[in-house]
Amino acid sequence: MSESLHPGxxxxxxxxxxFRDSQRLAYRCAETIAAELTxxxxxxxxxxxxxxxLDAEGAEDCLHEPFAWFGDRTAFRGLIAVSQLRGFNxxxxxxxxxxxxxxxxxxxxxxxxxxxTADIGYSGVLGENRILDRLMDDLLEYRVxxxxxxxxxxxxxEISRAVDRLCTxxxxxxxxxxYPFEVLAHRVERISxxxxxxxxxxxxxxxxxxxxxxxxxxxxxxxxxxxxPLWNSxxxxxxxxxxxxxxxxxHLGFRSVGAKFEELLVVTETDAYWLDDDVPHxxxxxxxxxxxxxANKESGEVTKVAA
Amino acid sequence: MSTSTxxxxxxxxxxxxxxxxxxxxxxxxxxxxxDSSHVWDATAGRLAEDFHVVAYDVRGAGAxxxxxxxxxxxxxxxxxxAAAVIEAAAPHKMVHLVGHDWGSIQAWEMxxxxxxxxxxxxxxxxxxxxxxxxxxxxxxxxxxxAPADVAKIANQVLHSWYIGMFHxxxxxxxxxxxGLDKLWPTILEKVEGIDKAxxxxxxxxxxxxxxxxxxxxxxxxxxxxxxRRTDIPVQLVxxxxxxxxxxxxxxxxxxxxxxxxRTDVDAGHWxxxxxxxxxxxxxxxxxxxxxxxxxxxxxRRARVRGxxxxxxxxxxxxxxxxxxxxxxxxxxxxxxGADTVAVDIDLAAAQRTAELAxxxxxxxxxxxxxxxxxxxxxxxxEQIDATLGAPDVVVxxxxxxxxxxxxxxxxxxxxxxxxxxxxGVIHGSKLFAQxxxxxxxxxxxxxxxxGLAFLPTRLxxxxxxxxxxxxxxxxxxxxxxxGQGIGVSAIYPGxxxxxxxxxxRIIGGDDEVAKRRRQANRLYxxxxxxxxxxxxxxxxxxxxxxxxxxxxAEVHAIRWLSRLAPGLARRVAQINV
Numbered sequence: 001m002s003e004s005l006h007p008g009x010x011x012x013x014x015x016x017x018x019f020r021d022s023q024r025l026a027y028r029c030a031e032t033i034a035a036e037l038t039x040x041x042x043x044x045x046x047x048x049x050x051x052x053x054l055d056a057e058g059a060e061d062c063l064h065e066p067f068a069w070f071g072d073r074t075a076f077r078g079l080i081a082v083s084q085l086r087g088f089n090x091x092x093x094x095x096x097x098x099x100x101x102x103x104x105x106x107x108x109x110x111x112x113x114x115x116x117t118a119d120i121g122y123s124g125v126l127g128e129n130r131i132l133d134r135l136m137d138d139l140l141e142y143r144v145x146x147x148x149x150x151x152x153x154x155x156x157x158e159i160s161r162a163v164d165r166l167c168t169x170x171x172x173x174x175x176x177x178x179y180p181f182e183v184l185a186h187r188v189e190r191i192s193x194x195x196x197x198x199x200x201x202x203x204x205x206x207x208x209x210x211x212x213x214x215x216x217x218x219x220x221x222x223x224x225x226x227x228x229p230l231w232n233s234x235x236x237x238x239x240x241x242x243x244x245x246x247x248x249x250x251h252l253g254f255r256s257v258g259a260k261f262e263e264l265l266v267v268t269e270t271d272a273y274w275l276d277d278d279v280p281h282x283x284x285x286x287x288x289x290x291x292x293x294x295a296n297k298e299s300g301e302v303t304k305v306a307a
Numbered sequence: 308m309s310t311s312t313x314x315x316x317x318x319x320x321x322x323x324x325x326x327x328x329x330x331x332x333x334x335x336x337x338x339x340x341x342d343s344s345h346v347w348d349a350t351a352g353r354l355a356e357d358f359h360v361v362a363y364d365v366r367g368a369g370a371x372x373x374x375x376x377x378x379x380x381x382x383x384x385x386x387x388x389a390a391a392v393i394e395a396a397a398p399h400k401m402v403h404l405v406g407h408d409w410g411s412i413q414a415w416e417m418x419x420x421x422x423x424x425x426x427x428x429x430x431x432x433x434x435x436x437x438x439x440x441x442x443x444x445x446x447x448x449x450x451x452x453a454p455a456d457v458a459k460i461a462n463q464v465l466h467s468w469y470i471g472m473f474h475x476x477x478x479x480x481x482x483x484x485x486g487l488d489k490l491w492p493t494i495l496e497k498v499e500g501i502d503k504a505x506x507x508x509x510x511x512x513x514x515x516x517x518x519x520x521x522x523x524x525x526x527x528x529x530x531x532x533x534x535r536r537t538d539i540p541v542q543l544v545x546x547x548x549x550x551x552x553x554x555x556x557x558x559x560x561x562x563x564x565x566x567x568x569r570t571d572v573d574a575g576h577w578x579x580x581x582x583x584x585x586x587x588x589x590x591x592x593x594x595x596x597x598x599x600x601x602x603x604x605x606x607r608r609a610r611v612r613g614x615x616x617x618x619x620x621x622x623x624x625x626x627x628x629x630x631x632x633x634x635x636x637x638x639x640x641x642x643x644g645a646d647t648v649a650v651d652i653d654l655a656a657a658q659r660t661a662e663l664a665x666x667x668x669x670x671x672x673x674x675x676x677x678x679x680x681x682x683x684x685x686x687x688x689e690q691i692d693a694t695l696g697a698p699d700v701v702v703x704x705x706x707x708x709x710x711x712x713x714x715x716x717x718x719x720x721x722x723x724x725x726x727x728x729x730x731g732v733i734h735g736s737k738l739f740a741q742x743x744x745x746x747x748x749x750x751x752x753x754x755x756x757x758g759l760a761f762l763p764t765r766l767x768x769x770x771x772x773x774x775x776x777x778x779x780x781x782x783x784x785x786x787x788x789x790g791q792g793i794g795v796s797a798i799y800p801g802x803x804x805x806x807x808x809x810x811x812r813i814i815g816g817d818d819e820v821a822k823r824r825r826q827a828n829r830l831y832x833x834x835x836x837x838x839x840x841x842x843x844x845x846x847x848x849x850x851x852x853x854x855x856x857x858x859x860a861e862v863h864a865i866r867w868l869s870r871l872a873p874g875l876a877r878r879v880a881q882i883n884v
Contacts, residue, residue: 131666168806169656171634171663254663255642 339408
C-alpha cells in the first residue's frame with residue numbers, strides 16, 4: 001500500500017471525495033464549537049468539546065487531538081513561542097487560559113475518517129477584534145500566492161520564503177515558524193481503514209501514531225530521494241511540489257493577535273488546486289467582497305478580480 | 308503692565324491684579340503654596356495681548372489679608388473669595404480658570420460646587436488634584452490591594468511628606484520664621500532647576516500662613532471624600548518630574564471630569580516659572596478652543612478617550628518607516644498611544660505601516676518623501692506643522708547600506724549614501740528641532756546611527772563614514788539643544804535582521820555581489836537580532852533622554868574595543884571576509 005502513497009500518488013476522485021468529507025467534518029466541528037463559545041471557557045474544555053463532536057461524527061483516528069489557543073497564545077507569545085527542540089513544545093497543548101470578550105481564538109483539529117485524514121485551522125474572535133479582521137483579510141493573499149507558485153512549480157523552499165517576504169511586507173510575524181520543524185505545510189497520507197474504534201488506535205502526546213508513522217515513512221524515503229514531507233524554508237524543501245495532499249497552514253501574528261487557516265491542497269503531476277473552496281475563510285472573504293482574487297503574474301501581488 | 312486693586316470677600320481683603328483688555332475673554336489665575344500671584348507674572352505677560360488676565364493673592368498670601376483662625380482657610384471660604392474676584396473683575400462674564408498647586412486644589416472645588424455654576428467656562432489644572440479625588444484614588448487602590456496599586460500609594464505618600472510635616476504644631480511656620488524664605492530661591496534652583504524666579508517679597512509670611520490651607524482641609528477631605536464631578540472642559544497639564552504630585556494620581560480623572568484633555572510635560576512642579584511660554588500656549592489654545600470650537604492638532608491629541616498609555620497625546624515622526632527598524636519603532640510608539648507620521652521613499656510601505664499603527668488605536672498618516680531632498684523635507688515639515696502641529700519625537704531612521712572597497716566606490720555611490728544617511732538626518736534634525744522650538748514645546752530627536760560608527764572596516768567604508776558622521780552630528784546637536792528642553796539621542800544598532808541586506812548596494816562583479824549578499828543574509832539571519840529590540844531601545848532613549856543607546860552585544864564589544872584597544876580595532880578593520 002505504501003507503494004501507492006509515494007509522492008507521485010494521484011488520488012482518485014473517490015479518494016478526493018473522502019478527503020473532502022473529512023475536511024468538511026473538521027470544519028463543521030470547528031464552526032459548531034466556535035458558535036458555542038462563551039466568556040470563561042478554557043482551552044482545555046474547548047479541545048475536549050471538539051473531540052466529543054469528532055468522535056460522535058465517526059472519526060476513528062487523528063493526526064493530532066484538537067488544539068485550542070486563546071488570546072495572545074494565538075500569536076504564540078510567551079512560553080508557547082519557545083522553538084527549541086525543533087518546536088516540540090508542551091505549551092502548545094490546550095491550557096487553562098479562559099476566553100474573554102474581544103479575545104481571538106484558534107481551533108485546530110485533524111480527524112481521520114475511514115483512513116482519510118484532514119487537518120484544519122479555524123480562527124475567530126469572541127465579539128470583535130480589528131487586528132484579527134485585518135489578519136484574516138490578508139490571509140487571502142497567502143492562499144492565492146501559495147497556489148499560484150505551486151502551479152508554477154517553484155520549489156517548496158522558494159514558496160516558503162515568498163511567504164516570509166509577504167509577511168515582512170505586511171508587517172506580520174510568520175508564526176508557523178513556531179510549529180514543529182517550522183512547517184508552512186506538511187503532507188497528509190491515506191491510512192488503512194481497519195474498521196476499529198478510536199480507542200484501539202495508538203497515540204502519543206496527543207498525536208495519532210498511525211498518521212505520524214506515515215509522515216515518518218515519507219521522511220525516510222524522501223531523505224533518500226531528495227524531497228521532504230515537511231514544507232518549510234530550509235534546504236530540505238528545495239524541491240518542486242510533490243504530488244499528493246498537503247495540509248497548508250500559514251499562521252500570521254501581529255502584536256498579541258494571531259490568525260491562521262489550514263486546509264488541504266491537492267498537488268497533481270501538472271496542476272494544483274485547493275481540495276475545497278467551500279471553507280469558512282473563503283466564505284468570509286466572499287461576504288466581505290474580497291473574493292475572487294488572483295495573483296499578478298509578474299509582481300505576485302494579489303488583486304481582487306472585478307466581479 | 309498690570310493694574311492693582313482690592314476686592315472685599317467677607318472680612319478679608321484680596322489683592323487683585325489684571326492685565327489686558329477687559330472686553331476680551333477673561334482668564335483667572337490662582338496661585339499655590341508657598342507662592343503669591345507673582346508666580347504668574349511671566350505667564351500673564353504673555354497672555355495679556357490676547358486676553359483679559361486676572362490674578363489675585365489667595366487669603367493669607369501676598370498683599371491679601373491673612374485671617375488668624377485655621378478654619379477661615381476652609382475651601383468654602385476660598386471659593387467665596389474667587390467668586391468675589393470674578394464678580395468684581397469680570398461682572399456677568401464667564402471666566403477661564405487656571406490653577407496651580409493649591410490654587411488648583413481650590414479651583415477643583417470651584418468647578419465641582421454650585422457656588423460658581425455658569426461662571427466658569429473652562430479649567431486648566433496644573434499639579435493640584437481635588438482632595439476628594441485623591442481620597443477616592445487612595446481608597447480604590449487600598450481596596451484593590453494589588454502590589455502595583457499599593458506601590459502607587461506609597462509613591463504618592465513619598466511625594467507628600469511635607470503635608471504630614473505641615474500638620475505638626477509649630478514646625479512649618481517656625482522654619483519659615485527661621486529663614487527658609489531666604490533659602491527658598493536657592494531651593495528652587497537646586498531642587499527644581501529654576502534660576503529665573505524673582506524673590507518674592509512676602510515669601511516668609513506666605514510660607515507661614517499658607518500652612519493653614521493644609522491644616523484646614525487636607526485630612527478632612529482625603530479621609531472622607533465626596534464624589535465631585537464636573538462637565539466643564541478640563542485641561543490637565545502634568546509635569547512629569549513633579550516632586551510633590553505623582554502623575555499616577557490623575558489616572559482616575561476621566562471618571563470625575565469626562566470632558567478632559569491631558570498633556571504630560573517633561574518638567575518640574577513650578578511649570579509656569581520654568582516654562583512660561585509653554586504654559587501660556589497651553590492656556591491660550593484651550594481657551595480659544597472652548598470659546599470658538601477650533602481644536603488645535605495638539606489639543607485633539609490631548610483629548611482623553613480611552614485608557615491612558617505612556618505616549619498618549621504625542622506626535623511621532625519616523626523616517627524610513629516602511630520597513631525594519633523604522634516600522635517597528637513607529638508601531639511601538641503607536642502601541643504606547645502616540646499618533647504617528649510614517650515617512651518612506653516607498654509610499655505603499657509607509658501606508659501599510661500607518662495602517663498597522665491605526666490598528667493599535669492611534670492615528671497615523673503616511674508620506675512619500677526622499678529624506679535626502681532638502682525641498683521635499685521642507686515641504687514635509689510644513690505640511691506636518693500645518694495639519695498636525697510640531698512633533699514631540701522625530702526618529703531619523705531612513706538609511707541605506709553599501710559595501711565595497713573605498714577605491715571602487717564611485718562619486719555617484721558616495722553622493723547617494725551621503726544624501727540619505729547623512730543629509731536625511733541633517734534635514735530631519737534641523738527642520739523639526741526648529742519646529743519644536745518655535746512651538747515652545749519640549750521634544751526629542753532620535754538619530755539612528757550604527758554600531759559600525761565605532762569600528763573601521765575595509766568592507767563598508769562609505770556606510771561607516773556616514774554613520775560616524777551621524778554620531779558626531781547627534782552629539783553636537785545634543786549639546787546645542789540641551790538648555791532648550793529638546794533631547795537628542797543617537798542609536799547604535801548591531802546586526803539587525805531587516806531587509807537592509809537585500810536592499811544594500813554591494814560594489815563588485817556579479818558573482819562577488821551575489822556571494823556577499825548571501826553571506827550577509829546568512830550572518831544577519833544567524834544573529835537574528837530583531838528590529839523590535841531597536842524600537843524598544845529608542846523608546847527607552849526618548850523616555851530617559853539617553854545620549855546613546857547601543858543595541859546588541861556586538862555593539863557593546865565594538866564600542867569598548869574602539870575605546871580600550873584602538874590598535875586592535877584597526878587590526879580587525881583589515882580583515883577581509
